[in-house]
Amino acid sequence: MQDTSNVQWDIRSDGSGPPIGTKLFVLFLLSCCIWAVVVLLKTLWKTRTWPSTRRGNLVSLSKALQSADSTQASTLAAKIPDSSPESGLRPLTALKSIPFHELPGDLIAQADLHFTYVLSVLRATATNLRSLATLLIILTGAWTTYGLSNITRGISTTKATGISAVYGGVTEVLVTLCISLFILAFLYILRWRLVSLLSRRERLWQLLKSQLQLLLNLPH
Numbered sequence: 001m002q003d004t005s006n007v008q009w010d011i012r013s014d015g016s017g018p019p020i021g022t023k024l025f026v027l028f029l030l031s032c033c034i035w036a037v038v039v040l041l042k043t044l045w046k047t048r049t050w051p052s053t054r055r056g057n058l059v060s061l062s063k064a065l066q067s068a069d070s071t072q073a074s075t076l077a078a079k080i081p082d083s084s085p086e087s088g089l090r091p092l093t094a095l096k097s098i099p100f101h102e103l104p105g106d107l108i109a110q111a112d113l114h115f116t117y118v119l120s121v122l123r124a125t126a127t128n129l130r131s132l133a134t135l136l137i138i139l140t141g142a143w144t145t146y147g148l149s150n151i152t153r154g155i156s157t158t159k160a161t162g163i164s165a166v167y168g169g170v171t172e173v174l175v176t177l178c179i180s181l182f183i184l185a186f187l188y189i190l191r192w193r194l195v196s197l198l199s200r201r202e203r204l205w206q207l208l209k210s211q212l213q214l215l216l217n218l219p220h
Helices: 020-046 057-066 070-078 085-096 107-157 163-216
Strands: none
Touching: 020 107, 020 163, 057 070, 057 085, 057 163, 070 085, 085 107, 085 163, 107 163
16 A cells, blocks of 8 residues: 655645635735825825924914904915815804904804814714724634644644645734734824824814904904
8 A cells, every 4th residue: 555654735736725704814914005195196286285383374273363464364374285184274264354353253163063074074084094994903813823734734734744734824924914903003193194184273263263353352
């Protein structure tokens, strides 16, 4: 009879290629990467005309409100793009002809509503990025455990195991794990940038609202 004791175990000895679990995980990684790139491009497109919160019109507008300079505030308010979350302050252009206390009483409320609505899309995106990153961590851990368990099971159930097969199996798991971690890092960086953008705008917005509230409540 033919001696089969020297038959070595190979991860892909059945010739069917990667198992279905690996294929699905790789497809999930590809989907995460594509979605993250789409989110990045959409965010850049939506915010391309937004004024900076570190310098420029909004910072100058804050200084103008602080000094109660109605002419400067009116000029700067007119320069706020319609797509900007702060575009609800454009009615301040009327300060060229009227004093602060004659501005609409609901100006701050309406502007705040518009600001919240515009930023809600980015806030939802940041939440989705966090959820996706958490799911990716869980699936990466599960898939890594599954891949390593396949290797150890093959070793324990086979009399002779090819060392090259073991190295190849471990390398496949580690390469996929490395790709997953890179995608995870990209998701976290993208979310960090979104959260940073939201935080800066909200801080400046709170400052603008408080300064405007003080001016609207000045005795006359």
